[in-house]
Amino acid sequence: NAGVMQNPRHLVRRRGQEARLRCSPMKGHSHVYWYRQLPEEGLKFMVYLQKENIIDESGMPKERFSAEFPKEGPSILRIQQVVRGDSAAYFCASYETLIGTQYFGPGTRLLVL
Amino acid sequence: KNEVEQSPQNLTAQEGEFITINCSYSVGISALHWLQQHPGGGIVSLFMLSSGKKKHGRLIATINIQEKHSSLHITASHPRDSAVYICAVGANTGNQFYFGTGTSLTVIP
Numbered sequence: 254n255a256g257v258m259q260n261p262r263h264l265v266r267r268r269g270q271e272a273r274l275r276c277s278p279m280k281g282h283s284h285v286y287w288y289r290q291l292p293e294e295g296l297k298f299m300v301y302l303q304k305e306n307i308i309d310e311s312g313m314p315k316e317r318f319s320a321e322f323p324k325e326g327p328s329i330l331r332i333q334q335v336v337r338g339d340s341a342a343y344f345c346a347s348y349e350t351l352i353g354t355q356y357f358g359p360g361t362r363l364l365v366l
Numbered sequence: 367k368n369e370v371e372q373s374p375q376n377l378t379a380q381e382g383e384f385i386t387i388n389c390s391y392s393v394g395i396s397a398l399h400w401l402q403q404h405p406g407g408g409i410v411s412l413f414m415l416s417s418g419k420k421k422h423g424r425l426i427a428t429i430n431i432q433e434k435h436s437s438l439h440i441t442a443s444h445p446r447d448s449a450v451y452i453c454a455v456g457a458n459t460g461n462q463f464y465f466g467t468g469t470s471l472t473v474i475p
Contacts, residue, residue: 286463295368295467296452309461344409353397353456355463357409 256280257347258327259358266335267366274361275327276345284308284348285328286355287320291341301348302328335365369393372453372466379473385440387469389453392434400427400438401452403468409452412438443473 256279266272278285287299298312302322313320317335322328332339342362346355370391379385391398400412413420413427415436420427424447426439440447453466 288463288465296454296465298462298464301461311460312462352414354411354414355399356411357401359408 257358272332274330277327278347282347286346369464370466389436394458395455396458399454
């Protein structure tokens with residue numbers, strides 16, 4: 254949907270490198286969700302963030318993954334020491350809390366070589 | 367068992383056919399969403415439902431809260447409707463959204 258921006262759209266990393274995925278929500282939205290879509294699988298919840306606050310990170314792997322949503326700037330999903338199994342499409346969604354609607358970004362396709 | 371189950375997994379239809387995609391869920395929900403994902407592309411929200419029925423153009427979505435079931439209908443299907451259709455539910459406890467694995471629709475001219 255127009256308004257939610259993710260970059261980069263495609264990211265190639267070698268095993269052991271770090272991946273940083275960015276998401277800028279729609280103007281006026283202060284909540285974002287991050288989801289992972291593995292090949293041939295459905296979307297899986299990772300983390301739900303409000304500006305400067307992690308509300309729910311129960312879907313995040315315990316190691317190597319972290320997320321933040323600072324007061325200024327985009328939300329960032331960070332994957333340290335990437336492995337081949339991290340190859341997936343990562344989507345963020347800008348969340349409108351009053352109506353409960355999510356607006357999805359175009360996704361970042363991460364390929365780990 | 368997944369919280370959200372969709373059927374069929376794959377669907378091929380002739381242009382003009384009426385199409386139904388089904389979604390069943392097992393959790394208490396605040397709302398149910400139907401999403402569309404084109405190959406290699408992003409995700410578009412088609413509907414958000416908490417009760418009853420909604421219509422947008424040739425698309426109709428219904429939900430039965432008691433039976434925990436929703437259907438997405440496409441009337442007079444067209445090749446441009448070819449996409450993956452995903453059912454998602456927002457749980458009424460906590461903050462999570464659960465997604466079905468999607469129904470891959472191909473409409474043949």
